[in-house]
Amino acid sequence: MKMFMLKCILLVSILFIGVLMGMEKANEGMHNLKGQDAGLESPLSIKKDSGGDVEASVLGKDVSSSDIETKKKQLQEMKTFNFFSSIGKSLADSIRSLMEKLVNLIASLI
Template sequence: MMKCFLISTVLLLGVLIGMQQANEGMKRMRGYDDPSLQGAFHISDNQNGEVEASVLGRKVTSHDIEQKHQQLEEVETFNFVSSIGKKLGDGISSLFEKVMTAIGNGIENLLNLFG
């Protein structure tokens, strides 16, 4: 799951960087700065000295991030589907272990019988 998250993050950053590069290319191709062409992300300082960021035209603030973090903490961690999947995986692992033990014992008995 961690690998999937890291790969998704890298790919998302690659898409954002690609969109920013395409925007810069459009500006160079036109030869002038068109305010209707917005970049994929933009970081600037406001009058209060705070840093403002916008991604795909939406402003992102630390307050938004903190609010989403609180929402994630409030969500109940129990997930019915994941618990069923865990039980199913444990059952299959146990069944496979028993089958492999039986096959191993059978081969051992055959070797002892002929050996």
């Protein structure tokens, strides 16, 4: 019995080390496949000025807070209709009202 347990523990540990080595090899292969170099810039960079202003660039394009505000206003003005969103809201409202009625019914019985 002791030899069996020793063999099992040895086999599991060898397999575990093999899995870890395989994961590391796959990681290296993914980096080679992507062609990542150490000299590439990150897609998102955020910098703070001495005055406390924050400058951000996404994929090399500068982004400011005023751009974000104008886009937010544009999205609010569009008022697009989403069929699935309206179905979800009506379903949630009906379930909420059903549960409220059920709770009120149970509370009246108690």
